[in-house]
Amino acid sequence: MSLTQLNIHQFRNIHSARLQFDAGLNLICGENGSGKTSVLEAIYFLGMGRSFRSHLSQRVIQFDANELTLFAELNQPEGNMKLGLRRYRSGDIDVRLQGEKLKRLSELAETLPIQVITPESFSLLFEGPKARRQFIDWGAFHSDHQFHGVWGNVRRILKQRNQLLKQQASQDTLKVWDAELVRYTEAVTEIRSHYVDSLNAVLTGIIDKFLPQVEVKISFTQGWDKKTPYATVLYSQYQRDLAAGHTSSGAHKADLRLRVGNLPVQDALSRGQLKLLVCALRIAQGKLLKQQIDKSSVYLVDDLPSELDSKHRQLLLSQLLETEAQVFVTAIEPTAITDSLHSPPAQMFHMEQGNVTVKDATSL
Numbered sequence: 001m002s003l004t005q006l007n008i009h010q011f012r013n014i015h016s017a018r019l020q021f022d023a024g025l026n027l028i029c030g031e032n033g034s035g036k037t038s039v040l041e042a043i044y045f046l047g048m049g050r051s052f053r054s055h056l057s058q059r060v061i062q063f064d065a066n067e068l069t070l071f072a073e074l075n076q077p078e079g080n081m082k083l084g085l086r087r088y089r090s091g092d093i094d095v096r097l098q099g100e101k102l103k104r105l106s107e108l109a110e111t112l113p114i115q116v117i118t119p120e121s122f123s124l125l126f127e128g129p130k131a132r133r134q135f136i137d138w139g140a141f142h143s144d145h146q147f148h149g150v151w152g153n154v155r156r157i158l159k160q161r162n163q164l165l166k167q168q169a170s171q172d173t174l175k176v177w178d179a180e181l182v183r184y185t186e187a188v189t190e191i192r193s194h195y196v197d198s199l200n201a202v203l204t205g206i207i208d209k210f211l212p213q214v215e216v217k218i219s220f221t222q223g224w225d226k227k228t229p230y231a232t233v234l235y236s237q238y239q240r241d242l243a244a245g246h247t248s249s250g251a252h253k254a255d256l257r258l259r260v261g262n263l264p265v266q267d268a269l270s271r272g273q274l275k276l277l278v279c280a281l282r283i284a285q286g287k288l289l290k291q292q293i294d295k296s297s298v299y300l301v302d303d304l305p306s307e308l309d310s311k312h313r314q315l316l317l318s319q320l321l322e323t324e325a326q327v328f329v330t331a332i333e334p335t336a337i338t339d340s341l342h343s344p345p346a347q348m349f350h351m352e353q354g355n356v357t358v359k360d361a362t363s364l
């Protein structure tokens, strides 16, 4: 799967652009503020219906405009596909696949599995567990079709249960909800746990390349004590949950633990090593997806040179391309990337004040 064409209209500082991409490596260069990240953001917006930079989607609409429009052609094993998205300042969104209106944004994500690597990515390792849960769920979502629905049920029931707890509901009233919650929570946990096991198998080989002297251990924590059935936990924590007004244990507390020996990775590794570890994690996800459902991912790598030496830049690029993914990389200076490649990138763009021109990479 790859994006062959992207038309951008009124997105950040890009008024209008038509870009033709290669199925392999696409390099986007330009000065600070020229709009490089905005191109990556536009691709992400098309695949996810939201930005990776701001949770306020209207921020990406060009200052004086009322709406943004993105249109892409995708090359899929099943044939070419047309994907269009229009987002209005009012908040309305219109997404079409082959001209048909999509009902759920998750259908977009299924069509375009996107991975993002930015200079801030390593915060995945020491931010709260939410980011790591999202990391696991990216894989769980793509590798198991049941996941989206089951996880949606867990969140819906948790919301209802929490509302009842705030109303001081009795344990008897909660019983019916708890039975459903246990059923869906166990299903979610099994999918997540199975996914992390499969990921671990792929990850080991990649970590060996990125961090050869370091033994990183990754484990899944499900959100409550593994030895106790979830039904028992809910029952025994009733008083505590009642006092807190919310459910203290469950799949919504799941996490991924990353350690070097007995230390959390953020205490054992340098910033550059942490960045490499996050890259290894994301590459492992792409490789696993390819193995599991023969689907390739799209990688958006913002400011690739930052904090990586030339050897590791080269390693990262070669590993990314090995996943057979389509890769979009931004850099201020093209040579920061081309110096790390054996052959020039297949497609290269230069950005200047929101305007894009195609560059001949062989002339560098």
Ligand SMILES: Nc1ncnc2c1ncn2[C@@H]1O[C@H](COP(=O)(O)OP(=O)(O)OP(=O)(O)O)[C@@H](O)[C@H]1O
Binding pocket: 011, 012, 013, 014, 030, 031, 032, 033, 034, 035, 036, 037, 038, 039, 059, 060, 061, 062, 063, 064, 332, 351
């Ligand atoms: N909604 C908007 N409408 C118009 N312009 C915007 C909007 N939001 C941001 N901008 C401008 O768009 C420009 C694009 O920024 P972007 O982050 O894409 O650049 P960049 O080339 O990635 O820069 P850097 O190398 O510094 O990361 C910025 O100058 C910003 O001020």
